[in-house]
Amino acid sequence: MFPEIDAGAFSGPPAATAIFTTVLTEGPVSRVALARRLGLSSAAVTKAARPLIDLGYLHELAATERSGPGAGRPASPLAVRAEREFFLGVKITADEVIGVVCDLRAQVQASARRPLDDPDVDAVLTEVGRLTDDLFGAFPGDRTRVHRLGLALSGDIDRSTGLVRYSPFLHWRDVPLGRLAAQRTGLTVTVENDVKALTAAEHWFGEGVGAESFALVTVGTGIGCGLVVNGRLVSGSHGVAGEIGHLTVDATGPDCHCGGRGCVESIAGTDAIVAQARHRTGRPDLTIAEAVGLARAGHEEVRRVFTRAGGAIGCAIAAVANLVGPTRIVVSGEGLAAYDLFDSHIRTSFERQAFGAAARCPLSIRPLPFEEWARGAAAVSIQSLVVP
Amino acid sequence: MFPEIDAGAFSGPPAATAIFTTVLTEGPVSRVALARRLGLSSAAVTKAARPLIDLGYLHELAATERSGPGAGRPASPLAVRAEREFFLGVKITADEVIGVVCDLRAQVQASARRPLDDPDVDAVLTEVGRLTDDLFGAFPGDRTRVHRLGLALSGDIDRSTGLVRYSPFLHWRDVPLGRLAAQRTGLTVTVENDVKALTAAEHWFGEGVGAESFALVTVGTGIGCGLVVNGRLVSGSHGVAGEIGHLTVDATGPDCHCGGRGCVESIAGTDAIVAQARHRTGRPDLTIAEAVGLARAGHEEVRRVFTRAGGAIGCAIAAVANLVGPTRIVVSGEGLAAYDLFDSHIRTSFERQAFGAAARCPLSIRPLPFEEWARGAAAVSIQSLVVP
Structure with missing residues (x-):
């Protein structure tokens, strides 16, 4: 049905890449809007889009509107063929x-x-x-x-x-x-x-679409963070970026496996929560599921472990907001299965530590299916x- | 001598801006190198540079080298006229x-x-x-x-x-x-x-030239941070970015004027240092200069105030390295007049808290003349x- 492409595949000029990216992530876009957005001439858009249409990745939707008063040609938005x-x-x-x-x-x-x-x-x-x-x-x-x-x-x-x-x-x-x-x-x-x-995935197909800056915080065994700043993923000059789990939030806190002290992960990682819950209950075989169960049942000492963990996560998220000021922050991960125990403490601590207008940054806190x-x-x- | 330009001034096409920026910040560059770097044709470089030369901002240096084997024309690098x-x-x-x-x-x-x-x-x-x-x-x-x-x-x-x-x-x-x-x-x-x-200034004319990412931390009355990530200054979607002074580093630390707790500034800002030194010495009129003097003279209690401050600054700098992974970090500001009291504690704390390869990020710690x-x-x- 479509011309075959080899696996190395599509490698058009920068303009074609920009067009493909924009249409894919933001939905149908007219050539006029593409030209304006990407700083290209209409002719350049038409030329660069041609191979993408020929290969079946893009197609023209039926003309729906004229591009403006006096414009002679109807605007036919370009859209992606998802099944290509x-x-x-x-x-x-x-x-x-x-x-x-x-x-x-x-x-x-x-x-x-x-x-x-x-x-x-x-x-x-x-x-x-x-x-x-x-x-x-x-x-x-x-x-x-x-x-x-x-x-x-x-x-x-x-x-x-x-x-x-x-x-x-x-x-x-x-x-x-x-x-x-x-x-x-x-x-x-x-x-x-x-x-x-x-x-x-969030940047191209989720809550981060179109955002110049965006952060995703994952909570579970590890506590991680992906950052998009100035439109691109932050990869770190020395190979490290988004290591939110190893920010110090408590100078007198526990030693962390990384060699630091009072790191977020040493307070709010799953292993840390289990260790603290075992210590507070005197039950050396307690699992995370059992700790969650005890906290939900109202066990004060175990609840405090989750409160402290939520507070540490909130401080770390505030650090992201204070330093890079993302448009929004999504907080997710398998640790959020215990969402009800964390949520309000994350928010309270975030609001206290976010500096001025940084507190306006919306938080989406939601569980994450493993798929x-x-x-x-x-x-x-x-x-x-x-x-x- | 040069054609007059009005104050609104130079507003060339994006290619001219890119050429002007590159030649200004990185010194003489040949047209061939500009074309390669900016993804432009040689003809486009020549065309876009022309008005900049006509207005006297750029000039051609004498031809110094041929652009490669078989290349017919000598390469005449473009340079900035600093006195324009x-x-x-x-x-x-x-x-x-x-x-x-x-x-x-x-x-x-x-x-x-x-x-x-x-x-x-x-x-x-x-x-x-x-x-x-x-x-x-x-x-x-x-x-x-x-x-x-x-x-x-x-x-x-x-x-x-x-x-x-x-x-x-x-x-x-x-x-x-x-x-x-x-x-x-x-x-x-x-x-x-x-x-x-x-x-x-550091990004265009100092240690940050050519860096995709770069951080400048200032230490004084306030503790601030400027960040360049993915080649551009980070401005913050909600108007806040680089607020390193309000990262929590000690959950049990002092209340901060921002409403947070254990912020870097509440431990290491000039006012915080003075307040702690007054408390430790029982001298309610002690100035920062006197506190520095006492610490240098070996007053153990006052030295500890600077040690703790340096530790907090080091944690905050490590947070920058762990989150965004800049190529290098410059630490400066009027507070660095007490450089000798801070330096080793900043470094020790940074090295402990930087995660893995983030510790490779070079720190330049230096005083800052007010000019x-x-x-x-x-x-x-x-x-x-x-x-x-």
């Missing part, structure tokens, strides 16, 4: 691989998951391979339109080369995961840090098509 | 106005200062007017080449309109300072927050010419 290509996204955790198939607009078409009981590189690759087979099996659409796979995992990742520099929970160092997964699956593979991948992480991986794969 | 135009910069403090005259490369040609004993808007404008007269008097160059004045002061400033939304130390709210100063002086006026102005603030104001004025 599909993308696999897989999140790798310590004990599971979770995958989705998304269309070009990151809408989930199918999902699957497999347990992982061996962190060895080859074992993980095998499970990723099996999961992609499962996803192909579950996907009702045209399998020949799947060329790309995005992988996401926590740790220090070099997206440009697909190298996992360090993954603490898999105990990997310098694993060329992108290259190995490409060999295993025959797909074009991207690898990205999981929080950055989730931020990419969302896999969708983040797919979003990075989509980005690799659009912005080569 | 001069700029006034004035920093307004609570008790003084300090001014400089700079050339187009922000090199100081003359300076002057006047006391200020009335924070009333009209009184301040009168002193600014007198200061510009003093500066014109002290300036040995061509007065007819001065068209612009940059003003800098602490507080909440809207650079785009020249409005001072709030200045705590002058007790101003919503003062249209840019418009009023333009009426008074007949110059084209820019107004910017003083920390952002200083950051602009530098005025030079920052001039740098913003230069930017207003180059990037209209």
Whole structure:
């Protein structure tokens, strides 16, 4: 139906990339609006959009309006063909691989998951391979339109080369995961840090669309943050950015595994909450689920553990607002399953510590289904098509 | 000598702005290198540079090298004529106005200062007017080449309109300072927050040249931070950014005037240091100079005040490194006059709290002559010419 493109794929001039990005993330846009927005002539827009239309990624909607008084030609907005290509996204955790198939607009078409009981590189690759087979099996659409796979995992990742520099929970160092997964699956593979991948999904397809600046804070075993500033993801000159979990919020607080003191994660990470709840209850085998249960049942000492954790998270979020002033902040993650115990304390502490007008920054605090992480991986794969 | 330009001045196409910015901040650059860097054709560079040469802002250096094997034409790098135009910069403090005259490369040609004993808007404008007269008097160059004045002061400033939304130390709210100063002086006026102005100077003419990301931390009465991320100054969606002084670093620390608790400024701002030193010594009239003197003389209790302050500043700087990962961080300000008491504690605390590779971010800790603030104001004025 569409001309075939190879996996290296679309690599148009900068104008085509800008047009593709704008139409994909912001919906149908007229050529006139594109020209104005991108500082291009109408002729340049028409020329740069042509190959994208020929390849089937964009199409013209029926003319709906004239572009202005005296304008001779009707404006036919350009729109994306979401079904032109599909993308696999897989999140790798310590004990599971979770995958989705998304269309070009990151809408989930199918999902699957497999347990992982061996962190060895080859074992993980095998499970990723099996999961992609499962996803192909579950996907009702045209399998020949799947060329790309995005992988996401926590740790220090070099997206440009697909190298996992360090993954603490898999105990990997310098694993060329992108290259190995490409060999295993025959797909074009991207690898990205999981929080950055989730931020990419929010920036292109979620609450961050169109925002010059935007922050996503994830709360769970780790406490992370993805930042978009001046329109682009912040990657950190020395490979570190968004490490909100290691801001000091209590100079007299507990020592953190990172070597610091009073870090947010040492107070509000899942392990820290469990450790404190065990200490307060004298029950050395208490699980996080049991701690949540006790707090909900009104156990004062355990409730205080969550109160303190929410306060630390609120301080950290205020730090983001005070330093970079994002348009909005989304707070999410598996830790938010205990949303009811955290929410008000996060907000109270944020409001106290946000400086002046920074308190106007809206917070969206919401739980995060695990498939969302896999969708983040797919979003990075989509980005690799659009912005080569 | 040069064609006259009106004060609204240079407003070329985006390519001309990019060429002007690159040549101004990075020194002589060949057309070939400009074309490569900016993604333009050689013809586009030549065309866009032409008006800048005609107006006398740029000139061609003598051909020094051929652009490559087989290249037929010698490369004649484009360079800035620093003496083409001069700029006034004035920093307004609570008790003084300090001014400089700079050339187009922000090199100081003359300076002057006047006391200020009335924070009333009209009184301040009168002193600014007198200061510009003093500066014109002290300036040995061509007065007819001065068209612009940059003003800098602490507080909440809207650079785009020249409005001072709030200045705590002058007790101003919503003062249209840019418009009023333009009426008074007949110059084209820019107004910017003083920390952002200083950051602009470092970004274009100092240690931040060419850096995609960069942070400047100022230590004194207030503790501020200017941030450049993804190549541009961070201004904050809600008008707040770089408020490093109001990060919480000690949940059990003192209440801060902002309403927060354990803020960096409540531990390490000049007022906080004086208050703690008075408390420790039982001398209610102790000044900051006396506190510094006692600490240098070995007074253990007062030394601890500076140790704690340095620790808080180090935590805050680590927060900047962990969140946005700048290429480098400059720490400066009048508080650094007590450099010897702070330096090692800032570094120790930074190294402990910087997460992983974030500790590789180089810190430049150095005192700041007060004229530098005025030079920052001039740098913003230069930017207003180059990037209209």
